[in-house]
Amino acid sequence: MQKAADELRKIMTLTFPDMSFSHRKWVLVTYLMITASASIAQEFRRKEEKWSFHFQLTGIMQAHPSFDAAYSGDNSLHDSAEHELSLTTTIYLGRRLWKGAAIYYNPEVAGGSGISGAKGIAGFTNGETFRIGDPAPAFYTARLFLEQEFSLGNQQDTLYVDADANQLSGYTTRSKLVIRGGKFALSDYFDDNSLCHNPRTSFFNWSLMSNGAWDYPANTRGYTWSLMAELILPRWSLRAATALVPVYANGPDLDWHYTKAHSETIEGEYHYTIGRRQGTLRALAYRNVSKAPDYDVAAATDKDVIYGKDYGGVKYGFGLNAEQEISDNLGIFVRSSWNDGQTATWAFTEIDRSLSAGILATGASWKRPGDRLGIAFVTNGISTPHARFLNSGGYGFIIGDGKLPDQRGESIAECFYNAAVFEHCWLTADYQLVQHPAYNPDRGPVHVFAARVHIEF
Incomplete structure (x- = not known):
């Protein structure tokens, strides 16, 4: 030790x-x-846990050199060289209650900042940062929810699940109905992908960890109060949730006027095999109702899309998500998403269309089975009303250069190597190339370098 x-x-x-x-x-x-x-x-591995304790710590240092920029605005990425450090620590506590029921509580501490205060790039480069003004470490409740499982299988359908974060070890069935209620992140259960979903262990970029055009309901730190149901069967699953949305765009407080402001998400998941290789397809749809203003109306009036005045703003969209095993040590993935782009982004990030693809390889081929190498590409876009709003001098909560006379797709390439340096600890080197940050061909390209330390148990 x-x-x-x-x-x-x-x-x-x-x-x-x-x-x-x-x-x-x-x-x-x-x-x-x-x-x-x-x-x-280790001594309690095959037992049915009554209590669960897990922990994670992630530190990311990210930097970029200076780059060319014809002009800048309030939400622009700084064109001078900069570096920032972010740090998050989470404790995962779980307690088994009655049959099939458990309660989970996750206190979390987060501090530091993203480069330029996590502004200036729609597909932002650090999934561990938030748009928080104060970089000082802050304590908050990330998750607090109740989970109830109803078995739909027989004794032959039973399997053992190992302990994990927010998962008690024990016996369950392959066919079941799961109800969850409380505070959590919808991305914990929706739009999953074993190759590109967790910025603490995989790709860093926001538009690679989730469907970029899914404006998923959450407060500034990514959590919301929600009620969801999940039907899980051996080959396919279906899940649906209703959740609270922020009081204002990307705000810390959630709007409890549920009849006027709410979000619904539904997703289907199908598992298949090609030869001996496993694959998964997921299709997602969502609809948000909030105070989000219409882009064209805002462009013609006060240009305020942050503090909406009237309820009734509706945004809807769709997402596709696929992963495919190619060999024992290699997998590929692709995501595609779209939203109507008429009303302002309210929670996640300012992306109205997104397409991403990539590969993830384990280090088994070079005798480092605990290592991971990932390469991915993503292109993000915005709607015509969104572009008109930005060109009129409007600002969203993450992008805005003061004008946008010629919008282009925001293209990002990312490559990382995640090394298992010793038990429970990983060290990652990451590089991202950002073309047309915030859809602006008059700025960039930007080269972003990062190092990550991740500890988990």
């Missing part, structure tokens, strides 16, 4: 040279506690 601690200390010093000694000490102590707890937990 001492050797592992020394290795972690070296990694933190090299990766985050600006991190204070007290922060490094806190990370080191946390890691040692995790390692000791993990050893004890």
